[in-house]
Amino acid sequence: MEKLLSDYLKHLTIEKGYSSKTIDAYAYSVTKFLLFARGISVPKINKNDIIKYLTFLAEHGHRKKNAKVTRARSLSIINSFFRYLLKNGYITGNPAENIEAPKIDNKEASFLTEDECNALLRAVEVTASKYYRLRDIAIIKLFLTAGLRLSELVSLNIADVNFDQNTVKVVRKGGKEQILPLNHKTADAIKAYLENRDTANDALFTSRLRNRINIGSIAYLVKKYMQNAGIREKKLSPHTLRHSFCTTLLNKGVNIAIIQQLAGHKSLDTVRRYIHLTDDNLKDAINVL
Numbered sequence: 001m002e003k004l005l006s007d008y009l010k011h012l013t014i015e016k017g018y019s020s021k022t023i024d025a026y027a028y029s030v031t032k033f034l035l036f037a038r039g040i041s042v043p044k045i046n047k048n049d050i051i052k053y054l055t056f057l058a059e060h061g062h063r064k065k066n067a068k069v070t071r072a073r074s075l076s077i078i079n080s081f082f083r084y085l086l087k088n089g090y091i092t093g094n095p096a097e098n099i100e101a102p103k104i105d106n107k108e109a110s111f112l113t114e115d116e117c118n119a120l121l122r123a124v125e126v127t128a129s130k131y132y133r134l135r136d137i138a139i140i141k142l143f144l145t146a147g148l149r150l151s152e153l154v155s156l157n158i159a160d161v162n163f164d165q166n167t168v169k170v171v172r173k174g175g176k177e178q179i180l181p182l183n184h185k186t187a188d189a190i191k192a193y194l195e196n197r198d199t200a201n202d203a204l205f206t207s208r209l210r211n212r213i214n215i216g217s218i219a220y221l222v223k224k225y226m227q228n229a230g231i232r233e234k235k236l237s238p239h240t241l242r243h244s245f246c247t248t249l250l251n252k253g254v255n256i257a258i259i260q261q262l263a264g265h266k267s268l269d270t271v272r273r274y275i276h277l278t279d280d281n282l283k284d285a286i287n288v289l
Contacts, residue, residue, distance in 0.1 A: 001034060001041075001042055004042060004085065004090060005027070005030055005031065005034070005081075007088075008026075008030070008081055008084050008085070009023055009026065009027055011084055012026060016174070017174050017175050017176070018174055018175075019173065019174060019175055021151070022173070022174070025077075026077050026080070026081075029073070029074050029077040029078065030077060030078065030081050032074075033050075033053055033074070033078050036052075036053045036056060037049050037053065042085065042090070042091065043090070043091050043092075045095055046095045047095045047096070047098070047099060049095070050075070050078060050095055050096050050099055051099060053074075053078075054071050054074070054075060054099075054102075057070065057071050057074060058071060068102040068103070071101075071102045072101040072102050075096065075099060075101050075102075076101070078096050079094070079096040079097065079099075082094040082095060082096050082097075083097075110234050110235040110237075110239075110240045110243060111234070111240060111243040111244045111246075111247040112231065112234060112240065112241070112244040114248060114251075116229070116231055116234075116244075117144055117244055117248070119229040119230065119231070120140060120144075120225060120226060120229045120231065121137070121140060121141070121144075122229070123225050123226075123228040123229035123230075124136050124137050124140050124225050125137065126228075127225070127228045128225075131208075132221075134189070134192050134193040134196055134197075135193050135197070135205060135206075136221060136225070137189050137193070138186070138189040138190045138192075138193040138205075139153065139205060139218065139221070139222075140222070140225065140241070141183070141185065141186040141189045142168075142186060142190070143222070143238055143241035143242060143244075143245070144241055144244060144245055144248075145182075145183035145185070145186045145245065146168065146170075146180055146182065146183070146186065146245065146262075147242050147245035147246055147262055147263045148170060148242065149173075149238075149239075149242060149264075150215055150218060150219065150238040150239070151215065152170050152171065152172065152264075153205070153218065153238075154205070154212070154213065154214065154215050154218060155171055156168065156170070156203070156204040156205065157202045157203060157204055158194065158202060158203070158204050159202065160204065161182070161187075161190055161204065163187060163191060166181060166182045166184060166187045167179050167180060167181055167182055168180050168182050170264070172264045173264070178264060180262065190204075205218075218238060219237060219238060222236070222237065222238045222241065223236040223237065226240075242263070245263070246259050246263055249262070256268060
């Protein structure tokens with residue numbers, strides 16, 4: 001069993017090119033399932049065993065573990081594991097193939113309005129300490145105008161920013177590199193930060209200890225500045241800023257396929273989450289007739 005899991009994880013690393021974080025998530029999910037099904041050899045695991053496990057997740061443990069999205073993700077990973085085993089001759093059929101995933105509510109993504117984005121930037125300028133002001137302005141502008149994921153922003157190096165071309169090289173999910181255009185004001189903000197930085201470090205953004213700033217620190221400062229801006233009803237996280245980037249582009253008439261490319265989404269369906277219809281939108285649509 002351990003060898004099968006090890007071979008599967010090597011497949012995800014070498015052939016699929018998944019990141020270490022993704023590999024860890026897959027390893028965790030498969031291991032939890034195999035522990036639940038202990039006493040049953042992998043080739044003898046059937047559809048009912050997997051359904052029992054999904055039911056167990058729904059009825060037990062921490063609330064996050066019984067969420068529909070978590071169960072759907074677990075099923076997807078288990079299905080991937082058995083597809084690999086089937087393809088490589090370890091089993092004769094995939095027991096997870098025809099199991100219906102839990103239906104996930106299509107919730108709208110939390111996002112900031114244009115006024116709230118402006119208020120957030122003002123809050124950074126007014127409330128940030130002198131030492132961190134230029135850094136934090138550059139971080140917030142990158143989220144709002146480039147739509148980066150938190151992990152993507154943290155991993156940026158100085159060399160990834162090309163000021164001649166106004167671009168930034170980002171490592172997307174799965175380790176794929178993508179060159180993104182930079183907003184002129186954002187490029188200027190990054191340049192101003194670097195010109196005043198006294199840290200000798202390849203990392204683009206550094207902490208007070210002069211090391212690469214970590215995910216927790218950026219999540220904390222984003223929440224702090226959103227609170228300082230008086231933003232209360234939205235999810236106070238970097239992901240809300242990423243959603244705001246996509247929503248702003250959509251509202252300004254940018255083609256949905258372009259937004260998909262800029263945000264690094266695999267599917268157009270993901271981008272459609274940013275379509276937020278109001279009563280005014282509906283009235284405007286009728287009035288064009």
